[in-house]
Amino acid sequence: MENKYLIFLGCAVPYRVASYEISSRKILQKLGIKLIEMPEFNCCGLPLDMxxxxxxxxxxxxxxxxxxxxxxxxxxxCPGCAGTLKKVNKVLKENRTLKDKINNNLKETGLNFKASVETKHITQFLIEDVGVKKIEETIINPLSSLKVAEHIGCHLLRPKHFIDFDDPEDPKVLKTLIEATGAECLDYMNETECCGAPSVGVNDKVALKLAHDKFKNVKIAGAQALITSCPFCHVMFDTNELRIERVFSEKYGIPVLHYPQLLGLAMGITPEELGFKDLRVDASKILTQVIQGVK
Amino acid sequence: MTQTLSLNDPIKASEINPKFRLELSKIDGSEKILQCFQCGTCTSDCPIAKFSESYRPRQLIRMAQLGLKERVLKSETLWLCASCFTCTDRCPQDIEVASIIRVLRNLAAEKGIFPTVIREQANSILESGYAYKIPLLREKKRVQLDLPTLPKNDPEKIRIILKKTGIQNLLEKWENNFGE
Incomplete structure (x- = not known):
């Protein structure tokens, strides 16, 4: 299985977060990782769990x-897909009766589950399989003038006994990966709290309040950008920032970047090739700063 | 969504169904419901409870323990959990609080009670295999963006496997409750 992996896009990314896919493919290519498309796939199943x-x-x-x-x-x-695939693999591997039941559901379509593959979210893959050292070797444009904040996303870390990655109470992995680009990653209040996206469509008011609380704390910390590793969190922040500013009569102006976009900039890849034009919140200020090396 | 009694209306003894907690203790995900001693860690650490006037996981768990089945399963509040799993990770009794909420939601869904947004996603999965129907325009844009075309899916196969799990029945019940 050397350096060759299946990429599982899930539904949200091809539906509306092309910039995440574009930038992820670019940085993985730069790191010498060969991605193979899934011959076929369906929704990971998470939305139906409810x-x-x-x-x-x-x-x-x-x-x-x-x-x-x-x-x-x-x-x-998507951390939701990663969490679901990981959890299901583990649960079915350990519970024979349940595995037989699920295999019975799949039988008519000629499939049989064996629990023989591993799933990792790109963030986990970067830290564990590529490693910080190798990432640092690809940096040609260190983003040392930039101060950012991270929002890793709940499903990349929780529930801990299924995911078994990083520390959900004090996550460090995304910070470490951000710092590998040369940027400074700032701490802020309630850093590990939910973005609000799962409440969209059920109670939008509550969803916006959660995202608003994030922007408020990120701004207090003095971050110039918010870095995400989840398509849903990204949509929640990037797509709703202007609406949040309007609803809560505040001004944030904080661009929301996918981690691969940040890493890509440090690798010297152009903003065009990293899908920056798809971002709703204007990122031109930080782009000028990092590309021209202006402090 | 139809709602008879709100979560905060006074409880009548006649509403209490002592068998419900035993029923829950046998379902995968809510086995540990009897271990909850109402410390409130789940509610105090819940990001939704912080901003919602109604969602309190401790209250839902206690009401489920008491057997206020109808009230819990018909409550809109049940659908506010964001499944962030903070409660599960922090529960001192090792109770998978978010999984109990999921079990309660599944039981509500068996009665055809769930939010429209989930009905739309379920229908989309049955029709296309994906939770969101990816428009043709997006597929064309992928070519322009030099992204690989999405693999061809066979939704008929998805419908076959989901027939076994009874999703179509839940959607029919939803239509009976809330459809035009």
């Missing part, structure tokens, strides 16, 4: 079987 746990398990297992047939481990861009 109404039918068994449907979630079945949909997720179907994706895992497709990867098993390809004989490759999975890299995902």
């Amino acid at each position: 109404i039918s746990h068994e449907s979630m398990l079945t949909l997720s297992a179907r994706n895992l079987v497709i990867a098993e047939q390809a004989g490759l481990n999975i890299i995902t861009l």
Whole structure:
């Protein structure tokens, strides 16, 4: 399985977060990682967990079987997909009765789940499989004039006993990866709290309040940009920032970047090639600063 | 969504169903419901509870323990949990609080009660395999952006496996409750 991985896009990324996919593919290419497209895939199952746990398990297992047939481990861009695929693989591996039940659901379509592939989110992959040292070697334009804040996203860390990655109470991985680019990563209040995205459509008012609280604390810390590693968190912040400013009569003007966009800039890749024009919140100020090296 | 009694209306003895907690203790995900001693860590650490006037995980767990089944399953509040799993990670009794909420939601869904946004995603998965229907325009844009074309999916296969799990039945019940 040397340097070759299946990329699992999930639904949100191809639906509306092209900039995340573009920048992720660019940086992985730069790091010499070969991505193979999933021959076929479906929703990871997470949205259906709310109404039918068994449907979630079945949909997720179907994706895992497709990867098993390809004989490759999975890299995902969405922490929701990564968490779901990881959790289902572990649960079914440990629970024979449940595994038989899910396999029975898949049987008619000729699939059989074996629990033989591993799933990692791109953030986990970068820190564990690529490593900070190798990432640092690719940096030609250190972003040392930049001060940012991170929002790693709940599903990359929780629930801890299933995900078993980083420390959910004091996450350090995304910070370490940010610092590898030369940028400074600032701490802020309530850093590990939810972005609010899961409440969109159920109670938008609550969702906006959560995101507003984030922007407020990120601004107090003095960060010039917010760095995410989840398509949903990114949409929640980037797409809603102007609305939040209007609703709460505040001005933030904080651009929201996907981590691969930040790393890509430090690797000397152009903003155009990293999908910067898709961002709703204007990032031109920090781009000028990092590209011209102006402090 | 239809709502008979709100979570905060006074509790009547006749509403209490002592069998409900035993039913829950046998379901995968809510096995540990009886271990909750109401310390309130879940509510005090819940990011939704901080900004919502109604969502209190401790209250939902206690009401489920008491057996206020109808009231809990018909409550809109049940759908406010963001599944961030902070409660699960911090519960001193090792209770998977978010999983209990998920079990309660699944039971509500068996009655055809769930938010429209989930119905839309379920329908989209049955039709296309994806939670959001990816418009043709997006597919064309992928070519312009030099992104690989999305693999062809066979939604019929998704419908076959989801027939086994009964999603279509839940959607039919939803239509009976809330459809035009």
